[in-house]
Amino acid sequence: MVMVRLSRPDDAARIIEIWRGAVDATHDFLTASDRRELDELVCGFLPQAPLWLAVDAQDRPLAFMLIDNGHMEALFVDPVQRGRGLGATLVRHGLTLHPQMTTDVNEQNDQAIGFYQRMGFIPTGRSERDTEGRPYPLIHLQYRG
Template sequence: MNNAMIRKAGDADLDQLVEIWYEASQQAHNFIKKEYWETNKTAMRTHYLPASEIYLLAHEAEISGFIALVEDEVAAIFVSPTHQGKGIGTLLLNHVKKMRDDLQLKVYKNNRPSVAFYQKKGFAKVSELIDAETGETELMMKWHKE
């Protein structure tokens, strides 16, 4: 990841971001049917990502991961499956922690590696809720700057 840099995403990045979201979502959420992710690709491209403040980690033209914020909510953090385990998620999360005093997010309870990741990064579970679209239990987690 030499010469990789975090930068704000632009419209030209959206196709790559949707592909990273799609690939990583299927891998991390194998308890949700693949069709769910397929049917949401267009909404991710045209609605969710454009409505977010997005930062990505890129090396030249290749994007390896991104984090999307909506105010103080981490709406998404995804790392390309080929780049996972290299600290990219940590770099992205640390980047936005410098910009906010408080962050919150929702993560599927069955996505145990991500739950553990967020706990390790200082997020604490504050509640559980059911995601209406998938029927899966989500954890609401919060972080506060010390």
């Protein structure tokens, strides 16, 4: 059984492990240099961020989501756990808190775009660069159920 809870300081190492595994499995479009820079940036802030976690019966984190002012900044699932509905569980939880939730997804990540569209998100715009100014276009999405 999967539960959703807020992250705690002792979840930090597992959160980074999930992030690294998920990025390696889904973000093959990143250059090695950008991947290293992102890793350093994420390791600096993610463990302290207020995350929603999907955890198993032993309270082990399997996936996480970060929402800031109604915008989902991150959703990452342990690649071993993909396809079990963990991402959908977290998104549905986020929608109970923020019914008009928005998110951005890398244009090169077709699987993520399809996932969000199946969840009821629609495209509202596009940016040529990611939030750090890198040449990875973003698709802006908003939940419309």
